[in-house]
Amino acid sequence: MGTSLGPSRAIVVGIDASQAAVNAALWAVDEAVSRDIPLRLVAVVESGDTGLAERALRSAVTAVEATHRPVKIDVDLAHGRPVGVLRELSCSADMLCLGTIGVGQATGRHLGSTAEAVAASARCPVAIIGSPPRHPQWVLAELDETVASSEVLDRAVAEAVLRNLPLRVIAASEAVIRARLERILDPYQARHPELDIQAVRGTTAEFLGRDAGSVALVVMSRLRNGGMAGPGCPVLICPASRAL
Numbered sequence: 001m002g003t004s005l006g007p008s009r010a011i012v013v014g015i016d017a018s019q020a021a022v023n024a025a026l027w028a029v030d031e032a033v034s035r036d037i038p039l040r041l042v043a044v045v046e047s048g049d050t051g052l053a054e055r056a057l058r059s060a061v062t063a064v065e066a067t068h069r070p071v072k073i074d075v076d077l078a079h080g081r082p083v084g085v086l087r088e089l090s091c092s093a094d095m096l097c098l099g100t101i102g103v104g105q106a107t108g109r110h111l112g113s114t115a116e117a118v119a120a121s122a123r124c125p126v127a128i129i130g131s132p133p134r135h136p137q138w139v140l141a142e143l144d145e146t147v148a149s150s151e152v153l154d155r156a157v158a159e160a161v162l163r164n165l166p167l168r169v170i171a172a173s174e175a176v177i178r179a180r181l182e183r184i185l186d187p188y189q190a191r192h193p194e195l196d197i198q199a200v201r202g203t204t205a206e207f208l209g210r211d212a213g214s215v216a217l218v219v220m221s222r223l224r225n226g227g228m229a230g231p232g233c234p235v236l237i238c239p240a241s242r243a244l
Contacts, residue, residue: 020099090122136216144172166196
């Protein structure tokens with residue numbers, strides 16, 4: 001197992017002994033292939049034996065290799081506090097991908113707050129992946145009036161194009177954003193005439209409540225109520241950049 005954690009452009013996936021971590025690695029394959037950069041699988045051990053972490057990494061590598069996608073896989077075993085290690089990696093990563101329960105220790109104890117803590121402080125987008133959606137039909141973007149909204153829309157468009165899915169956009173607030181939402185979307189539609197982009201009414205919770213299994217990904221600026229946007233729904237959290 002490699003142990004070098006120097007800066008390098010990659011899609012970084014936090015690996016522990018959970019199926020959610022394997023799901024995150026599999027989800028991240030398309031991200032790495034589309035950018036032609038490595039998929040970097042990282043297990044973090046705070047203390048104790050590294051055996052479980054090494055087995056988790058091997059399982060994730062096996063799952064990714066079974067996809068037969070042309071992706072370069074880097075493997076790292078790091079020592080330290082998971083949130084701190086992943087936050088450091090976010091400074092050079094294109095994206096961090098985590099399972100819903102975060103990155104556990106070699107002891108098998110899972111850190112349920114890891115994903116939330118990393119998403120709140122990372123310097124790059126953070127994807128939090130649970131179970132794959134049953135019938136993925138949409139990418140959903142939630143815009144608010146924070147400085148991250150432009151990044152949210154840029155990322156949501158890129159994800160919809162990558163996954164060849166329609167994009168639905170919801171305004172989180174009732175005021176300024178919703179009033180000018182369609183005007184905000186016009187230049188994106190002009191740049192991507194092949195993409196079905198539509199503004200929709202209601203809230204993210206209402207959209208997901210109708211059928212969370214149809215949403216391939218929710219792109220937003222922060223987690224709602226300290227948790228996922230929906231039951232097991234993949235979420236991409238964007239860091240602040242510039243306002244719409």
